[in-house]
Amino acid sequence: MSDTESHRKSGQATAPARPARPRTGRARSCSSVIALSVLGLLAATNARAQQGGPHIGYVYPAGGRQGSTFLVTVGGQYLEAAADARVSGAGVEAEVVDYNRPLSPGQFNQLRDRLRELLARKAAAEKDGGRGRGRARTATRPAWTAEDEKTLADIRKKLANPPKRQLNPAIAETVTVEVKIAPDAEPGDRELRLRTPQGMTNPLVFRVGQFPEFSKKGSRNNDAPPPGRPLRNRDEQVAVPPTEMNITLPATVNGQILQGGVDRFRFKARRGQQLVAAVAARALIPYLPDAVPGWFQATLALYDAKGKELAYDDDYRFHPDPVLFYRIPRDGEYYIEIKDAIYRGREDFVYRVTLGEVPFVTGIFPLGGKAGTKTTVEIRGWNLPQDSLTYDAADLAPGIYDLFLKKGDLFSNRVPFAVDDLPEALEKEPDNDPGSAVAVSLPIIVNGRIDAPGDRDVFRFEGRAGDEVVAEVYARRLDSPLDSVLTLTDAAGKQLAFNDDHEDKAAGLTTHHADSWLRATLPADGTYFVYLGDAQDTGGPEYAYRLRISRPRPDFALRVVPSNISVRAGASAALTVYALRKDGFAGEITLALKDTPPGWRLSGGRIPADQDHARCTLSAPRMPEREPRPLTLEGRATIGGRQVVRPAVPAEDMMQAFAYRHLVPAKEWLVCVPGRWMQRNMVKILSPTPVKIPAGGTARVQVTVPTETFLGGKVELELSEPPEGITLQSVSPLREGAELLLKSDAGKVKPGLKGNLIVDAFAQRAPSPGQDKPKTGRRRIPMGPLPAIPFEIVAR
Numbered sequence: 071m072s073d074t075e076s077h078r079k080s081g082q083a084t085a086p087a088r089p090a091r092p093r094t095g096r097a098r099s100c101s102s103v104i105a106l107s108v109l110g111l112l113a114a115t116n117a118r119a120q121q122g123g124p125h126i127g128y129v130y131p132a133g134g135r136q137g138s139t140f141l142v143t144v145g146g147q148y149l150e151a152a153a154d155a156r157v158s159g160a161g162v163e164a165e166v167v168d169y170n171r172p173l174s175p176g177q178f179n180q181l182r183d184r185l186r187e188l189l190a191r192k193a194a195a196e197k198d199g200g201r202g203r204g205r206a207r208t209a210t211r212p213a214w215t216a217e218d219e220k221t222l223a224d225i226r227k228k229l230a231n232p233p234k235r236q237l238n239p240a241i242a243e244t245v246t247v248e249v250k251i252a253p254d255a256e257p258g259d260r261e262l263r264l265r266t267p268q269g270m271t272n273p274l275v276f277r278v279g280q281f282p283e284f285s286k287k288g289s290r291n292n293d294a295p296p297p298g299r300p301l302r303n304r305d306e307q308v309a310v311p312p313t314e315m316n317i318t319l320p321a322t323v324n325g326q327i328l329q330g331g332v333d334r335f336r337f338k339a340r341r342g343q344q345l346v347a348a349v350a351a352r353a354l355i356p357y358l359p360d361a362v363p364g365w366f367q368a369t370l371a372l373y374d375a376k377g378k379e380l381a382y383d384d385d386y387r388f389h390p391d392p393v394l395f396y397r398i399p400r401d402g403e404y405y406i407e408i409k410d411a412i413y414r415g416r417e418d419f420v421y422r423v424t425l426g427e428v429p430f431v432t433g434i435f436p437l438g439g440k441a442g443t444k445t446t447v448e449i450r451g452w453n454l455p456q457d458s459l460t461y462d463a464a465d466l467a468p469g470i471y472d473l474f475l476k477k478g479d480l481f482s483n484r485v486p487f488a489v490d491d492l493p494e495a496l497e498k499e500p501d502n503d504p505g506s507a508v509a510v511s512l513p514i515i516v517n518g519r520i521d522a523p524g525d526r527d528v529f530r531f532e533g534r535a536g537d538e539v540v541a542e543v544y545a546r547r548l549d550s551p552l553d554s555v556l557t558l559t560d561a562a563g564k565q566l567a568f569n570d571d572h573e574d575k576a577a578g579l580t581t582h583h584a585d586s587w588l589r590a591t592l593p594a595d596g597t598y599f600v601y602l603g604d605a606q607d608t609g610g611p612e613y614a615y616r617l618r619i620s621r622p623r624p625d626f627a628l629r630v631v632p633s634n635i636s637v638r639a640g641a642s643a644a645l646t647v648y649a650l651r652k653d654g655f656a657g658e659i660t661l662a663l664k665d666t667p668p669g670w671r672l673s674g675g676r677i678p679a680d681q682d683h684a685r686c687t688l689s690a691p692r693m694p695e696r697e698p699r700p701l702t703l704e705g706r707a708t709i710g711g712r713q714v715v716r717p718a719v720p721a722e723d724m725m726q727a728f729a730y731r732h733l734v735p736a737k738e739w740l741v742c743v744p745g746r747w748m749q750r751n752m753v754k755i756l757s758p759t760p761v762k763i764p765a766g767g768t769a770r771v772q773v774t775v776p777t778e779t780f781l782g783g784k785v786e787l788e789l790s791e792p793p794e795g796i797t798l799q800s801v802s803p804l805r806e807g808a809e810l811l812l813k814s815d816a817g818k819v820k821p822g823l824k825g826n827l828i829v830d831a832f833a834q835r836a837p838s839p840g841q842d843k844p845k846t847g848r849r850r851i852p853m854g855p856l857p858a859i860p861f862e863i864v865a866r
Contacts, residue, residue, distance in 0.1 A: 123636065124148045124266045126274055127241035128418035131285045131324035132354045133277030137253035141167070143288050144264060145241035145417050146271060152264045155247045156698065157276055158737045161255025164262065168246035173228065185225050188218065238360065241418055251278055257481045261737050269636020269742040270698055272722055275354045277422060280480055284317045285324040286333065314405075320426025327366065327410050327419040336405040337425070339398045344452050346430045347372065347394040347406055348386075348483070351421040356579055356734050357724040358418065363390075364581075364726030366419040367411040370394055375403040384411055387551040387612075388582065393430070395452055429453045429475055429482035433612040436496070436517035437548040438488030439463055447487070450611070453477065463489045470548070486548045488616060490515055501527050504563075504599055512539070513620030518602075520552055520613040526603035531619060533592040540622050540653055541567075541600050545615040546584040547577050552613045556586040557601040566590045566598075570605055576627050576650050578721065578734035589622065589654065624655035626716060628705045633720035633736035637854070639694045639743050642673070642687040642753070644790065644828050644855050647703070647718055648733060649677045649684075656680045657707050661718070664702040667691070673755075674826035674858025677705070685791065685828050687858040688741070695743040703739065753856055756807065760824065760860035766816030767866050768799065771859060774807040790828040790855065795819040798829070814863055821865045826858040 126146035134140050144155070150171065155164035173181070195214035245264060257280050261273035312332040317323060325333045339345060352365040370392040372381040383392035398404070408421060431451040439445030445461045455477045466489045473487040497518025501508045507530040510516060518527050533539065545552035558567040572587035574580070584605075592598065602617055627650040637643035649659055661675035661684070669691025677684040688701075703718035720739035724732050756772040763769040787810070789798045795818025799811040810829065831853040 124152075124264065124268055124271045125240065126262075126264060126271045127238070128326075128355060128420050129262055129274050129276055130288055130326055130417070130420050131283070131422070132275060132350075132420050133279055133283075133322070133324070133422055134249060134251050135279050135281065135283050135322070136251055136255050136257065138283070139248065139250045140283075142247050142249055142262075144245045144247055144262070145243070146245070146264070147240045147243055148268065149243045149245050149264060149266060149271070152245045152266045154265050155245075155249075156263050156265060156270070156740075157249070158261040158273075159256065161252035162260060162276075162278065163250040165248045166245055166264070167248050169243070170246070171243045178229070181225050181229055185222070185229065188222050188225070192218070192222070238416060238418075240360075241416075249276075258484070263634065263740070265698060265742065267744055269744060270634040270740050273633060273736050273738070277350065277354075279322045279422075279424070281320045281322045281424065281426065281428070282318070283322050283324065284315060284335070286313060286315065286326065288326070317425075320424075320428055323423045323425065325408070325421055326415075326417055327368075327408070327421065328415040328417075330413045331415045332407060332409045334405050334407045335423070335425070336403060338402070339404050341398055341400045343398040343427055345372070345394070345396045345398055345426070346428050346452050347396075347423055347425045348428075348430065349391045349393065349408065349421055349423050351419070352390040354420055354422065355418060357726040357732060359725040360728070361414070362727045364730070365390055366414075366421070368392060368408055368421055369411050370423070371407045372396055373405050373407065375405075380404075388546065388584070395430075427453050429455070429477040429480055431473075431475065431482050431485050433550075433614065434473060434485060434487070435519065435611075435614050436494075437486075437544065437550065437614050437616050438490060438494075438515075438517070440494045440515075441466055441468055441489050441491045447473070449475065451482070454482065461487060488544055488548055490618075492618065492620065497527055501529070504528060504530070507599055510619060513618070516617045516619070518615055518617065519611060520602075520604050520609040520615070521611065522609045523604075524607050525609045526601055527617075529600045529602075529617070529619065531598055531600070533596065533598050535592060535594045537592045538589065538622050539592060539598070540587070540589045540618070540620055542572075542587045542618045543585045543602065543615050544618070545613075546580065546582070547574065548614075548616065550612065550614045551608075552615050553582075553584040553605040553608075554586040554615060555601075555603050555605045556588050558588060558590055559599050559601070560593070561597040561599075566593070574650075575648070575733055576629075578724075578732050581726065581730070581732075622653040624657075624709050625652040625714065626650060626655055626659060626705070626707060627652070628659075628661075628703070628716055628718035629721040629733045629735070630703050630718040630739060631721050631723045631733065633722055633738065634698075634740045634742070635688060636742045636744065637688060637690045638745055639690055640692040641854050642689045642857050644685060644687055644858075646683055646685050646723075647677060647705070648721075649682050649705070651682065655707070655709060657709065659705045659707045661686065661703060661705050664704050664717075666701060669693075670701070671857075672703070674860050676824075676826075676860065678824035681825065685826050685858065687828065687855055689857060690741070690743045693743075694745050698740040698742050701739050701741050755857055755859055760862040761812065761827075762864045763796070763812055763814045763861055764866040765814055765819060765821050765863050768811055768813045769861075771810040771812060772804065772807060773810065773856060785853070786832040786850070787856075788830050788832065790830045792827055793819060793823065793825060796827065796861075812861070819863050821863050823863040824861070826860050828858055829856040830854070831856070 126144050128145045130143050152166050152169060154166055157164050192214050255278050257278050260276045262276040263273050264271045314334045316336045319337050323335050347370060349368050349370055351368040357364045367390055369384040371379055372394055373379055381394050381396045383394050386393040431449055433450045435448045439461055441463050443463060447461050448458050454475055468490050470486050470488050472484040474484045475482040492513050492515045494515045497516055498508055500506045507528040509530045512531055541556050543554040545554055556569050557565060559565050567588040567590040569586040569588040571583050572585060573583040600619060629648040631646045635643045647661055656679055658679045659677040663670055663672050671689040672686055674686040704715055706713055706715050720736040721733040722736060724734050754774045761769050761771050787801050795815035797813050799813045802809045833851040833853050
């Protein structure tokens with residue numbers, strides 16, 4: 071179902087030009103035609119808004135070395151007139167230098183015919199010019215001008231990009247960007263976005279590296295057919311031959327895997343070298359919405375010069391991106407080979423492989439420490455300068471931070487380190503049964519390991535009848551391979567609670583939520599036991615965990631989607647804020663912009679109790695802004711008699727394998743204000759809010775609207791993704807605005823339901839002379855939402 075179709079099911083009202091005076095009589099149904107002029111956008115951008123916003127699907131290469139300048143290709147859709155590129159963080163500059171969109175077969179044939187006409191006219195002009203100087207030009211012998219020569223050159227340039235087989239239109243357009251990385255730019259992940267007249271694109275990962283870079287020539291899986299061969303079917307798959315490149319270590323290699331593609335990189339290595347080859351593929355593009363399993367599943371193999379396989383990996387523990395570790399046995403030539411596990415491929419199957427004697431952390435213990443203190447951390451890995459460090463959390467608030475090592479000027483990979491404010495303890499073996507259980511006093515965080523296959527750790531605590539207890543494991547979320555299982559029993563061994571996997575929506579890149587969480591009310595005074603093991607009965611020194619046992623600690627985190635918003639000056643745009651509730655917190659959360667200049671307004675800034683998200687609107691000031699503006703949103707709630715404030719982390723709502731949705735965090739929340747509305751007056755909600763809608767009844771909402779007519783057409787209003795059972799019955803004109811009639815279905819909504827209603831506007835406009843006439847006879851142009859309308863369902 072299209073967005074338009076889903077909107078129509080939610081209830082709508084349509085309006086032509088305003089009559090001389092308001093209508094009288096009874097309200098009309100959803101097909102009512104009334105007089106309104108609402109939410110005008112500049113006409114030049116409406117067609118693109120109707121198609122969809124600018125989006126990027128890949129960046130190639132997806133990074134570069136400190137101190138280098140190079141070109142990258144950004145593939146996506148609706149990227150025409152991209153003005154500039156933005157890379158988050160300091161030390162990286164990016165500039166758009168070219169745009170390319172493949173021609174359709176019809177466009178290609180028209181340009182080819184036009185080229186023939188121009189060449190014939192040029193030949194005629196040159197021939198005529200040679201017959202004698204001073205002869206007057208005639209209508210049959212036109213002059214050849216500089217403008218004609220420019221047109222000819224432009225057509226030839228366009229014909230150099232013939233129709234191509236493109237499996238995915240979402241990555242058909244390309245923008246070339248020049249990137250300059252400063253020598254002192256901090257290594258690590260950044261985000262790259264493009265800015266177009268319609269706003270910012272989504273972000274994609276762009277890495278700053280430290281090693282020499284080698285890049286395959288940009289792959290084109292949509293090459294033009296050879297002469298005499300018709301265009302390929304869009305579904306036709308064409309394998310590509312293996313490619314090879316010689317490199318020197320250490321290095322970072324960049325490539326794109328095409329259908330059936332295999333890439334090989336040859337290098338020389340010395341006996342005793344501790345080789346690390348780490349792939350970044352899924353880490354660059356987290357989810358491909360139209361693929362299974364939802365990402366590029368890379369495999370990596372190491373061969374000697376004779377082609378004997380020495381090592382192979384298709385993942386690294388639970389991470390899809392593989393990492394190889396190998397001690398070189400003798401001097402000689404070797405090569406690595408990378409491909410997709412099932413030989414898929416296209417332009418967005420982008421990878422980076424870091425290869426050489428590079429520092430790589432494979433595990434730490436403990437996985438965290440207490441805020442305000444220093445923690446000694448044991449470190450394991452390859453090519454590391456030390457086996458421990460002191461982590462200083464003196465000035466850190468509770469949260470998860472990066473831990474890494476430096477070997478000279480080289481940075482290791484980053485691993486997560488948790489900081490909390492509860493008391494901490496270390497697990498002590500043996501503690502495999504109730505008789506040897508480690509006694510703990512609540513609240514506590516225990517740092518331990520499942521040391522060997524079949525191991526389990528048991529902890530004993532004293533409780534009182536009616537006490538609520540929560541036990542939670544942090545392991546998989548802290549890069550441990552442990553797939554935890556938790557069990558709570560009483561002293562007699564009776565099971566009171568059990569949990570294997572508990573979903574944490576804050577872990578946006580996690581597809582197997584392997585950490586455990588349980589909550590229980592203790593039935594009597596006495597001794598209780600918590601058992602922790604691995605669901606697969608595996609174990610080892612890397613199977614570390616942090617186990618919290620405490621009373622419930624109600625809290626919440628926030629995610630705001632999307633991470634980039636485009637809104638005309640004076641207009642509104644819709645956004646969604648998700649509440650990730652913890653330990654049973656169910657209270658209301660109030661949302662507000664933080665440290666924002668005057669003119670910005672958040673409407674509907676409230677997540678009702680017991681709900682996990684709210685749709686709101688963000689209204690921009692009346693003046694356009696030349697640069698994207700970073701904004702900050704935060705939420706406040708009263709928990710246990712104290713006010714708790716949490717930031718809203720920007721995120722992208724991504725789909726995996728056609729079905730599963732993930733909130734993937736981004737580094738910035740950016741808003742573009744590219745131009746003005748056509749009207750002079752702001753749209754406002756005049757009725758008191760929240761609007762009280764009786765269950766099974768109706769409620770009226772008055773709004774102000776601009777007085778000028780927009781495009782000489784009619785405007786259609788629709789509810790966008792309303793709760794089931796709430797519809798927009800009709801819209802009636804008023805002297806200075808309009809009145810919306812909302813209706814609720816008593817069989818589908820109950821008193822107490824709260825939230826926000828988003829009303830979208832669409833212009834109905836007849837095509838201009840010379841334009842193709844749409845099937846409906848009129849163009850339906852999205853114009854943006856009204857400010858969010860808070861509502862509450864009440865008893866009649």
